[in-house]
Amino acid sequence: MTDSELAETETATLPLDQWHREQGARMVPFAGYRMPIQYEGIVAEHDWTRNHASLFDVSHMGQLAVSGEKAAQELEKLLPADIATLPVGQMRYSLLLTEAGGIIDDLIVTNTGSTYALVVNGACKWDDIAHLREHLDDDITLTHYDDFALLALQGPEAAAVLEELVPGVAKLTFMRAGLFKFGGEHLWVSRAGYTGEDGFEIAVHEKHVRELADALAADERVKPAGLGARDSLRLEAGLPLYGHDLTTETDPVSAGLSFALAKSRRESGGYMGHPASMVRLEQGGTASRRVGLALEGRLPAREGAQVFAGNALVGTVTSGGFSPTLDHPVAMAMVETEYAQTGTELHIEVRGKRLPACVVPLPFVPHKYVRKGS
Amino acid sequence: MPRYFTEEHEWIDVEGDSATIGITDYAQEQLGDIVFVEVPEKGTELDKGAEAAVVESVKAASDVFSPISGTVTVGNAALEEEPELVNSSPEEDGWFFKLTVSDAAELEGLMDEDAYKTYCEGLD
Structure with a gap:
């Protein structure tokens, strides 16, 4: 040890x-x-x-606020979300994207009434602040509630x-x-x-x-x-973790986060990464997809483990561990799209052993959110 | 029967030329809930410091290195069904493997129980 x-x-x-x-x-x-x-x-x-x-305690996360007369318009230059119509008191999951459509970070944006509050990942917050400051208009105030x-x-x-x-x-x-x-x-x-x-x-x-x-x-x-x-x-809960399941090499479509590419902005665009995202979403698809994998037995497959279909290497585990609720190991992996269908039988290699793993829908354990009207 | 300890938080019981090896209570506490243990097979020749076993906790996989050289005589089969024995009884029922000691001189310099206790207190 x-x-x-x-x-x-x-x-x-x-x-x-x-x-x-x-x-x-x-x-x-x-x-x-x-x-x-x-x-x-x-x-x-x-x-x-x-x-x-x-x-x-998640106080390591970055608590930011964007304010100014054109705050919504300015944020829409960077986020693929419909910010202008986001009602006061409502939140959206969104992404910061590179020009190539890679994911810089995932975040939650909230219309607080006076500002747009952003909660970003702790490990990314300084880079996010630099990215926002570089691309938002100088009239926009960016506050870090540290x-x-x-x-x-x-x-x-x-x-x-x-x-x-x-x-x-x-x-x-x-x-x-x-x-x-x-x-x-x-x-x-x-x-x-x-x-x-x-x-x-x-x-x-x-x-x-x-x-x-x-x-x-x-x-x-x-x-x-x-x-x-x-x-x-x-x-x-099947929720991706930035730096592991999501990176600048991952895009929203491959990551199964197409819902974050707001329908209302798919044609109009105007945000960083829009053209590249639309190519993946509407035309070419993606070479790989984020999937859930359920394993038998007790040996967990961790991040970095290789995923095989027969003898062919078809993907890599991005997060994995033992599920206490289900009492067996689970993993998320990026696998070639051809092998991403629910029910596909794959293998994950752990220390020279090939462990059977089946593609299952995410989340592994159902969400219990209290939604409006429920 | 003398019990030795390593800085890597393994314990070694020596009886004649046979040694039983496991991880300490301090180690299992640090690892947390253990869900899988892989022990070496009978006949495996281990050099001092070689990877001998793997412990998977909910959190992470950790290697267990052989504290001395020797040939494995038996791995603890009970850990396959009940890896949590390492949490509940790390220094008795949760032993990992036994080996035939090939060089007893390697035991020199390992800690006894008091020295190990002092060592752990220095870590906290």
């Missing part, structure tokens, strides 16, 4: 750093921060999230828990957001997350985050959960 993965490096600390240590977290470097990877154990935290409510923490409360009991502390939040539905108050301080609460469960993401000033974390953790339905469970939960 090596200790390299446990090595400490010089990294920034989260506003809740001390709180995590008090809760028994093991801290690891991730995206430039010391972050909790687990508290009592990944499987226990994973199962708790699926059955109750878990508190995740003094705000971001907590995620996820699980079937999240709504009941948060409603007791922050009355009104249960009225939000999936991908809706609003301004609320807790202890006299403002919170920006979004009904969204990265686990496949119902839940919320809560932006709170770093001065007040401890009070909120304590109040949430005091509820017996809530336990803290770390990055380990966050990763196994999002994998089961």
